[in-house]
Structures are given as C-alpha cells and as structure tokens.
Amino acid sequence: MAQSISENALNQRPKAIVVGASSGIGEALSHKLAAEGYRVALLARRLDKLEAVATAINQAQGADVAFAVQHDVLEFDTVPQVLQDVTAKLGGLDLFIYNTGTQTPNDPERYDPTGDIGMINVNVNGAIAWLSPVAARFQKAGGGHIVGIGSVAGDRGRRPMPGYGTSKAALHAYLEALRNRVRRYGVTVTTIKPGQIETEMLKANADKTVGAIPVEQGADLIYAAIKKKRQVAYIPFKWQIVSLVIQHIPSFIFHRLPI
C-alpha cells in the first residue's frame, strides 16, 4: 500500500467517523469522503465487510486513509471509550456521521412490537449514545459537523411502517434539538432525509421502488449537502416536494391512502 502522508498545519486531512459504514449509504459515503481528502474511521458490526470496504477505499486512494473498527451500536455503554480510541487513531475529529439504521419489511397488516422496539434501539438509542458525546466534544472544540441519516419516512406516520417512521421522526427531532443547542458554538448539524436510494435495505423492505437513485449518486448528493452545511437536506431534492405534499394531506384523506 502507498506511503502515509506527512501532514502539517496546512495539508491536514479532515477526519471523519462513519457509523454504519459496511454497506449502502455509509459505504458509498465513506468512499466519497476519502476521495474528497478525508481520513475516515469505518464503524459497524460486521468486521469482515468493514475491512473489505477499508481495503477498497485505501486501494482506490492509493494511501492509508480508512480503517475499520468493529462496533455494535446497541452496546451503548462502550461508546465513550470507542469514541476516545477512534479519535486518537484518527488524530482528531471534524465530521461525524450516524448512518446506522435498520428496517423491518413494510407490512400494513402485521403488528410487530419486537421489531419496532429493535428499530428504535438501533436507529434512535444507538444514535443518541453517539450523538450526545460527539456534540459535547464538538462544543468544547468550538467546531465540528454532525450528520444524521434520517428518512422521508420520518415526516409522517404511515400505515406500512409505524416503527421505522417513529424511529426516524425521533432522530429528526433529536438532531434538530442538538442543532439548536450547539450552533452557537460553531457546530453544524445536518439532517439528511433520503428518499429511495438503491441499497440492500431498500431491496429487502420496499415492495416497489419509485425513481430510486444509485447509491453513489446518493453519496455525492449527501456530500454536497454536508459541504454546503445544510441544516436539512432531502436526497435527491425531489423528495422534498413529495414530502411537502404528503405532510399537507389532511388526516381524513391520509388514512384512506395505502402509502
């Protein structure tokens, strides 16, 4: 592998952590960040997949810019230690992305409290366990950027996905609260709301897709939103209009719609 880079004050690589980097949006975004000059720590449960991603990134960049760290977001108590270790290995932290998310198959008839609680644990509690210490750190540092991957599904409580929708709505609210808390310290918080992006999760859960975009394109759009320091960004943009319409459908009509 290529040589490490002698960094100094003027050519420092910005440093990023991507939680949930082994596949889908997290994987594509990690590739994109590395290509844009970041040093990236890849976190996820599946170490073999994660190491393959790290190797692919390092080969593509011709330098050691990504490394894998095994972590299960359900182990909330370990987060402060993992955060310390990973920032030490990175040599700092400029960008934190919480991408981990899980979704049970959409089904408008089935009641699944276990699955719903599981999603809340991964999508919300796991996020809180990370976002909170990261926000505290960025507040002390007087800067930094937090990105949470939410979903258009969190904009309205919908028939086929009560658990998933709730988890994303909760994440949106948590991110907004953090944004209002840390903005005065120079910290940016971006809520990403993807529509349909061609990932394993989409294939596994959605019965039909509407104009889904390739995951690489999704990563490019997310990176553009990060670079612009957007507060909320729908990926791709058309979902902002779709969501606007859905949010304004009166309840007495909405409960009759099979969406």
Added chain:
Amino acid sequence: MIAKQLDSNRLERTDGWGQVVHAVDYVYRPTTVAGIQDVLTLARDTGRSVGLRGGGISYGDASVNAENILLDLSRMTRILDWNPETGIIDVEAGVTMRDLWRYVVGDGWWPNVVPGTMFGTIGGSLAMNVHGKNHWQSGTIGDHTLEFDAVLPNGDCITCLPDETPDLFQSIISGVGLFAIVTRARLQLKRIYSGRLKTTSHTVPDLKSLLTLMDAQKDDSDYLVGWTDCFAKGDTLGRGQVDATVALAAGKDPLPTQTLRLAFQDVSDTIFGVIPKSILWRVARYATNNVGIAWLNRAKYWAGKLQHGKQALNSYAAANFMLDYVPHWKKAYLPGGLLQHQSFLPKATSEQAIREMLTLCQARGYPSYLGVIKRHPADDKYLLGYSLDGFSLAMDFRVTARNRAELLQLMYDLDDIVVAAGGRFYFAKDAHLRPESVSASLGAERMQTLIALKRQYDPANLLQTNLSRRLFGKQFQVQSKT
C-alpha cells in the same frame, strides 16, 4: 486497544500561537512534581502520549498533542528563591518571562536572554533554548542556566548541571520537550544600571548594506535587530532598518531608581494617550492584505529615514518585547492565521539565500508581511541547536482558505533554499517542515544522537507533540518486540 478511559471533561481546544494549528487534547494542569508524575502514570495506563505546554506561544504545533494528554505547566508559577546580591533566581517552570523580569527589575537585574514576547514560560524557553536580540553577545537561555530539575518519562526526578551531566543538560535544553519535563530552573541574571536602553536606528538602502552594517555593529551593540521591507524589489531589495541598542553603563542614568521601577517599565496600554491598544488589531485587520501591508512597510521605511542616525531611549521592556507592543496582533491574521518561516543561515551563504527567498516570495505573490533579520553565533553545544554563525530571516505570511496549497508549496521551496545554503530551522516557529528537510539541516550525526538519546531516556516514546510526530514520528516509533 486502550486500557483505561480518560476524563472527557478534560478535553480542551488548544491552538498554536499562529492560529493555524488547532487540536483537541486532554489538558492537565498540575501544580506539583507529584501531580506531574500522576499524569505520566495516567498516560501509561491509558496508552496515551504526553505533550508539554507552557505559555502556548510556539507559532505552530510544538505545544499541542491532539487527542492525547497535554501537560500544561502554566500553573507552576512560584518564585522559589531570589538573591539580589548575586542575581541568581530559582523559579518553577511555569513562571513567565513577564513574571521574572517584573520580580527582579527593581533590584537592578534583568534576564540575560529574553525572546521578543514576555508571555513564554521558563520551561518552554528552555525546551526551545530561546535567544534574544542579543544572541550574538549573550547566547541562548541555556547558557545562563546554572541547573534545573526535571522529571524523566519514567517518573524519576533529576537535577541537571551543565558540568555533571552535560549530555542530558544539552539535550533537555533545546530538546523541544522530548526528553524530560523541566520543573525548576536556576538562572543567572544580569546587572543593569538603568531601566533604559539607548537605541540608534540606521536606515539601509539594500540587503548588502543591511547585512554589512549588522556585521559591523554586532560587537558594539548589546542588542541588534534588523527589519526589512519584504515588498522592496530590484536595487532596493532587502532595504530596511537596523536598530543597534546599548545598555547604559553604571552612572550614566542620573535616576536609575526611577527607571528601574515597574511603573516606568510597564508598556502603556494606549497610544497617543487615548486610543486603547487592545482595539488596534481590529483596525489592523483591514490593512492585513498585500496592498495595505505594502504601504505600511513603505511608510515604516520612509519614517525610518527621517529618524536615521538618531538615538532614542526606551525602557528595557519596550525595547525587548516588541511583539507585545500591540496586544493580540495575531488576531489581525484571522480567520486563517499566521505562518512564520524562520531560517538560520551561515554567513557565507546568507546574502544569496535571503535574496533568493525574498525574490521567490514576491514572484509567487506572497511577499512576507514582516521581515526580521538577526545576527547569530554558531551553536554546536545543544542537541537541537538551530543557530549558525550568520544571519536569520523571519517572515510572516497570512494563511487563508484559498492560499493554503500555494503557501505550503512556497514554504517547501523556501526550505529547499535554506537546506541548500546549509541553513537550519527553529522549531518554536514551525508548523510545516518536512522530516527530510529537518534531517538534512540537522545532519546525520545529530539525528543519530537524537534518536539514541530518545530511545535511552524515553524508550516508550511517552513524550510527544504534534510537532515531534510530524518531524520525527518514524524514527521515534517504538521498536516492536519480535
């Protein structure tokens, strides 16, 4: 990975003085030797390195240690012993130059060596082995250090005297905090018979005259400093001003007790009696660009011409601590910060190298905003000695989000000129050097000694900073046991 967790509440953002380097570190500020030893133990338990910080006025990354422990000694501020008969003082490492001179000046003493700002600590001054405008005459602070106490990375406390343990003495002094943590120093101060110094200013039309005049003045002046207008081109390249300063001999000041008072030494915090200096940097911001600074340099040169050959009396504090004249002036360089390039050149190649560097900066569109030239003696005594029998050139550059890549390339090209001229670098000012430039300028022999001493006194590489990782990272890596 790491055995024990550090207290996240200790996380603080620390900056290099030039505000180009920013880091987040776990900061500890003990007040005792036992407190320092506890921090070393904590570092070993948590697998972290320990960086040292005093006044935090190194321009670059010499006093930050990102994501690791930063041992800030600025709370160790006690003056332990002072003898106004002999001029020998014992101070803790966190005592600043300001604390020091203010304590002794009333008794008619002054530190032998002070840098251009009074906000550095004695510990930091020893780590960098600082010099002043009297470098040619008086050497570095190490030359006036009678002994010091230090904590070694293994926790042992030692006392170092120049004659008893010369290798440790000469490597801890100048060693940029890589070998030990100085906790106390005994310094020999110098007698002064007035609180004032007499400065004669000479305006010089070009580089050759500037260097020639400084060389001619070096033995007759107590303090000597050259300023050059880095915007001047062609025949006027290197034009500037030489300030030659002498101390007043005994009996020359009719009222020494008055000029030695703090009230006389303290630099006024207003200009023209009414404008607070604390607001000056806000005004200066608007001039901190190529056009504004070119005019300021021109104005300084022509104003200097009016004063040519005239003598002025200044207080010791005003004459020595020129960098403190405008408080927080570095902020005029925000948001990108300030980068300094300082090189030490042998006399034979000085003129040519300085000419090349000034011309290169102009050709790239980055003329230095401030150019300072000083005369220095050879230094083969200290491990990381930076000085050569010749001249130094210090240049300040404004960093912006857009110029970083071009500026960095310029720095590298300047470094190459320095290395080719047989010159050296000074780590207190550095934020950009590459390991190969440092190895080339220090020479193979010194590099080997450095690595050998580091392995001997700090085999676990416990003492690190961002600077040490950048410049010596590979060489200091702990040898894995096979």
